[in-house]
Amino acid sequence: MLTIWGRISSINVQKVVWAAGEVGQPFERIDIGGKFGGNREPAYLAKNPNGQIPTLEDGEIVIWESSSIVRYLAARYGAGWIWEEDPAKRADADRWMDWMLSELQPSMTPAFWGLIRKTPGYTEPAAIDASIAKAEAKLDILEAHLAGRSYLAGERFGMADITVAPGAHRWLHMPVPQKDWPNIRRWYQHVSARPAAGPALPLPIS
Ligand SMILES: N[C@@H](CCC(=O)N[C@@H](CS)C(=O)NCC(=O)O)C(=O)O
Numbered sequence: 001m002l003t004i005w006g007r008i009s010s011i012n013v014q015k016v017v018w019a020a021g022e023v024g025q026p027f028e029r030i031d032i033g034g035k036f037g038g039n040r041e042p043a044y045l046a047k048n049p050n051g052q053i054p055t056l057e058d059g060e061i062v063i064w065e066s067s068s069i070v071r072y073l074a075a076r077y078g079a080g081w082i083w084e085e086d087p088a089k090r091a092d093a094d095r096w097m098d099w100m101l102s103e104l105q106p107s108m109t110p111a112f113w114g115l116i117r118k119t120p121g122y123t124e125p126a127a128i129d130a131s132i133a134k135a136e137a138k139l140d141i142l143e144a145h146l147a148g149r150s151y152l153a154g155e156r157f158g159m160a161d162i163t164v165a166p167g168a169h170r171w172l173h174m175p176v177p178q179k180d181w182p183n184i185r186r187w188y189q190h191v192s193a194r195p196a197a198g199p200a201l202p203l204p205i206s
Contacts, residue, residue: 002027005044006053007034011105012066013054014166014200019070021196022162023077067097067163074159082158093153096160104142104167107134108174115175116205132176139171139181146183150190161191169201 002020004027006013013029020027032038033053040051048055048064055062056069058076063069071094074083084090111131114122122128142164146152152160168188172178192201 003057004029005032005039005047005055005057007031007036008200008202009034009206010053011166011170012052014169015066015163016054016056016069016073018162018166018196018200019073019078019082019159021199022082022194023073025073025077067101070097070159070163082162084154084158089154093158093160096152097163100164100167104135104138104164107131107138108167108171111135111176112170112174112205135171136179139168139179139184142168143181143183146187149183150187152187157191157194161187165191165197166201170205173203173205 002025004013004016004020006016006029008014008017008029008031010033017027017029032044038044039048039053044055045051047057047062050064052064054066054069055064056072058072061072063072074081079085084093108131110122111128113119114124114128114131151157152164165188168184169192172185172188191197
């Protein structure tokens with residue numbers, strides 16, 4: 001039995017919950033972080049010195065960083081399924097996973113914090129507008145890539161879809177004027193209908 005530490009409202013926890021479901025591994029998820037707190041306690045910091053979520057425990061193995069956890073679950077339990085042995089095919093997925101963490105999430109997070117979480121310091125309209133513009137520019141890249149494709153990387157569902165779709169889920173439910181993005185909507189509706197996505201993508205976003 002896996003243990004996933006982290007509240008489900010976290011986009012990074014959502015990736016891990018979805019991946020665990022896809023590879024058929026039972027898990028216990030423990031609410032920690034945000035309003036639940038607990039992530040600065042010494043016992044948790046001993047597992048994850050960043051004091052952030054998610055953290056995965058698989059027996060004696062402890063892993064933090066959401067994309068690394070998804071890769072671990074895929075490699076260990078998803079061989080022949082969501083794990084690609086071919087380096088080129090795997091790099092195709094890897095780049096979107098890294099893009100999610102380093103490009104898309106940072107662009108959309110200030111607007112999310114300002115509009116949804118009302119986090120002090122993020123509610124200035126100018127800062128929210130700047131975040132919306134940056135997120136839209138990144139989503140335009142995703143929209144162009146998804147033209148004529150069913151999945152983000154390769155011919156079948158995989159790690160990249162699991163990692164990036166929670167970003168689409170969040171943005172498409174944000175109270176902002178929504179661009180058209182037909183390819184993103186088609187892809188998001190397709191992959192988010194998977195049974196393993198249900199527990200990972202709660203609504204309303206919070
Ligand atoms: N790069 C890390 C980022 C982790 C992160 O920023 N986690 C946020 C939630 S999405 C967090 O721990 N926030 C503090 C809290 O929830 O109390 C990852 O991908 O796992």
